[in-house]
Amino acid sequence: MFKIDISSTIFFLKNLKKTLFSNLFNTIITLLIILFISVAISNTFAWLLFKANWKVVISNLPLYAFGSFPPNEQWRPATWMISLLLLSIFTLCGPEWKWLRKNLLIVWVGTIPLGLYLLYGGLGLSPIMSRHWGGLTLTILLTVCSSLLSLPFGIVLALCRQSSLPLIQKLSSIYIDVMRAIPLIAVLFFGQLLIPLFLPVGIEIDRVWRAIFAFTLFVSAYIAEDIRGGLQSIPNTQIEAANSLGLNQYQIIQFILIPQALRIALPALTNQSIGLFQNTSLMAILGLVELLGVGRSILANPEFIGQYIEVYVWLACVYWMVCTIMAVLARHLEQRMTINQANF
Amino acid sequence: MKINQKVFLQFGICIIFFGLMGILINNLTINLIRTGLGFNFSWLFKPASFALAEHPLPYTSSDSYAWALFIGWLNSLKVIVSSLILATFLGTLIGFARTGKNSLLGLISAGYITIVRQTPLLLQLMFWYFVGFLGLKDNIFIQIKNIFYVSNQGIEFSGLIFSSEFLALSLGLTIFTSAYIAEVIRGGILSVSRGQWEAFRSLGLSEKKGLIRIILPQALPAIIPGLTSQYLNLAKNSTLAIAVGYSDIYAINDTIINQTGRAIECFIILLVSFLLLNLLITNTMEIINRLILKSRKYS
Numbered sequence: 153m154f155k156i157d158i159s160s161t162i163f164f165l166k167n168l169k170k171t172l173f174s175n176l177f178n179t180i181i182t183l184l185i186i187l188f189i190s191v192a193i194s195n196t197f198a199w200l201l202f203k204a205n206w207k208v209v210i211s212n213l214p215l216y217a218f219g220s221f222p223p224n225e226q227w228r229p230a231t232w233m234i235s236l237l238l239l240s241i242f243t244l245c246g247p248e249w250k251w252l253r254k255n256l257l258i259v260w261v262g263t264i265p266l267g268l269y270l271l272y273g274g275l276g277l278s279p280i281m282s283r284h285w286g287g288l289t290l291t292i293l294l295t296v297c298s299s300l301l302s303l304p305f306g307i308v309l310a311l312c313r314q315s316s317l318p319l320i321q322k323l324s325s326i327y328i329d330v331m332r333a334i335p336l337i338a339v340l341f342f343g344q345l346l347i348p349l350f351l352p353v354g355i356e357i358d359r360v361w362r363a364i365f366a367f368t369l370f371v372s373a374y375i376a377e378d379i380r381g382g383l384q385s386i387p388n389t390q391i392e393a394a395n396s397l398g399l400n401q402y403q404i405i406q407f408i409l410i411p412q413a414l415r416i417a418l419p420a421l422t423n424q425s426i427g428l429f430q431n432t433s434l435m436a437i438l439g440l441v442e443l444l445g446v447g448r449s450i451l452a453n454p455e456f457i458g459q460y461i462e463v464y465v466w467l468a469c470v471y472w473m474v475c476t477i478m479a480v481l482a483r484h485l486e487q488r489m490t491i492n493q494a495n496f
Numbered sequence: 497m498k499i500n501q502k503v504f505l506q507f508g509i510c511i512i513f514f515g516l517m518g519i520l521i522n523n524l525t526i527n528l529i530r531t532g533l534g535f536n537f538s539w540l541f542k543p544a545s546f547a548l549a550e551h552p553l554p555y556t557s558s559d560s561y562a563w564a565l566f567i568g569w570l571n572s573l574k575v576i577v578s579s580l581i582l583a584t585f586l587g588t589l590i591g592f593a594r595t596g597k598n599s600l601l602g603l604i605s606a607g608y609i610t611i612v613r614q615t616p617l618l619l620q621l622m623f624w625y626f627v628g629f630l631g632l633k634d635n636i637f638i639q640i641k642n643i644f645y646v647s648n649q650g651i652e653f654s655g656l657i658f659s660s661e662f663l664a665l666s667l668g669l670t671i672f673t674s675a676y677i678a679e680v681i682r683g684g685i686l687s688v689s690r691g692q693w694e695a696f697r698s699l700g701l702s703e704k705k706g707l708i709r710i711i712l713p714q715a716l717p718a719i720i721p722g723l724t725s726q727y728l729n730l731a732k733n734s735t736l737a738i739a740v741g742y743s744d745i746y747a748i749n750d751t752i753i754n755q756t757g758r759a760i761e762c763f764i765i766l767l768v769s770f771l772l773l774n775l776l777i778t779n780t781m782e783i784i785n786r787l788i789l790k791s792r793k794y795s
Contacts, residue, residue, distance in 0.1 A: 172598060349528070
């Protein structure tokens with residue numbers, strides 16, 4: 153056993169020599185990189201441990217998490233976030249309970265009404281206006297609500313664009329192309345401005361829902377294109393087979409096209425939802441106090457003025473972490489889907 | 497589906513669609529009349545009466561709104577083109593490093609790509625602006641031989657002045673886009689079959705020469721569409737200029753809406769200006785694509 157270890161070490165070293173020190177140029181680059189990494193790491197650690205003043209982060213932790221949610225009600229968003237976290241942990245490495253695993257998707261979707269109930273209040277909880285929502289809670293709420301709403305809308309748009317009816321096809325193509333041509337911040341800004349103008353007098357939607365609506369309009373165009381890619385990669389023979397089995401148009405769409413298209417488009421859809429999560433930060437310059445907005449308002453506080461680096465590094469870490477969790481969850485879902493396919 | 501059914505279905509959907517549009521437009525007119533704004537473009541020729549910090553063509557605050565919008569469009573174009581060129585270079589380098597033999601270099605570029613792609617662009621832009629440029633001390637001028645000045649006002653290079661807003665925006669966009677371009681380049685290089693690598697190595701070509709003369713020309717057809725979509729994304733992302741106070745087309749539209757309240761008209765103007773930018777980018781890339789195809793044919 154010891155022998156194998158030595159030979160594998162030698163193999164590793166030889167490999168290292170081949171990849172890192174194969175010629176003079178490569179050696180110089182490798183040495184420069186090692187120098188660069190060591191300087192960068194030592195400087196970063198020196199800054200993290202000694203120079204940085206983490207008071208701006210530590211004393212404001214509830215603010216980053218919940219915004220200006222009333223302090224004695226903060227257990228509500230906290231409950232929601234912790235339940236989301238526990239659900240992710242369970243999904244990734246929980247026990248194989250078949251009855252729960254089968255309905256896991258429903259449980260995930262169910263967290264949205266739960267979150268809305270906990271945030272809005274009512275039915276035994278004291279009601280809280282949406283202008284008090286903020287921080288990471290609001291960021292996650294914007295992400296989950298908009299992605300859930302834009303998925304069905306995107307599927308319908310993709311089906312319309314693939315449809316054989318010319319008029320429907322044209323209308324949805326125009327919508328998708330226009331939405332993909334304009335920048336997100338314009339959609340969000342005009343969503344805040346124009347949605348009230350398009351509604352009848354007397355009906356008003358609050359800022360959060362206007363933002364969710366604008367995100368949905370925008371993201372569904374991108375999702376539609378991803379799903380269209382999935383639809384196009386389904387061979388025509390499948391539709392012919394379904395036709396010869398006597399399935400009608402709607403059954404084909406429901407049982408043949410959509411499940412396969414979703415499975416193929418899943419990696420692209422994951423990227424869309426991660427992108428959506430990052431893009432919710434745009435609401436910080438449009439008046440919502442989500443995660444980045446909290447950072448901005450803390451930096452405007454005279455007590456913490458000029459501590460840009462600490463706040464931005466901390467926010468980048470939080471965004472990075474949530475993105476990573478989302479990516480890992482999506483990879484898990486992809487693996488599950490391929491396993492299911494093999495079982496058939 | 498029978499033809500009758502098809503016509504009927506389309507007809508029904510059209511009625512629903514236009515009915516919905518009708519209700520929305522009706523609401524809009526009621527609201528516009530209520531707020532007393534109406535819908536016209538004659539305000540475009542009134543004096544804008546706001547100053548612009550940055551204008552490639554002469555501009556004063558007594559010039560018209562239309563001229564201000566055109567200046568904003570030029571500002572957008574300026575930042576888009578400069579960061580497009582820089583991001584392509586940087587992205588190509590990182591893409592090569594990611595696919596190259598040196599595993600340490602590959603590791604570093606992979607780390608760069610993950611960090612850049614997993615944090616929001618807006619956060620990065622704010623970081624570069626507030627930490628990178630405004631963090632420079634006001635009174636300490638770094639100057640090299642009287643041609644190169646750096647301060648928190650920006651960089652002056654032999655008479656050319658780049659404001660710190662412009663620099664922070666193009667730096668942020670360059671870094672953000674280069675990470676995506678690197679992935680496009682990597683995808684393109686990986687799409688060339690391994691046999692090609694082995695073939696040029698066995699012919700005795702050097703690694704560098706083989707990459708440029710053999711691999712890259714074959715990877716380009718896979719790279720160009722990805723690049724085009726990244727350039728379009730770059731153009732759209734450049735509207736985040738408003739976060740650092742650079743007056744691009746979107747920021748000027750925003751100012752005008754705050755002054756005049758004409759949201760619908762400004763939305764249409766923004767739509768048209770982005771249509772122009774997109775057409776410019778896609779057509780240029782189309783020409784480049786055609787040139788590449790042509791050069792392959794005759795070589």
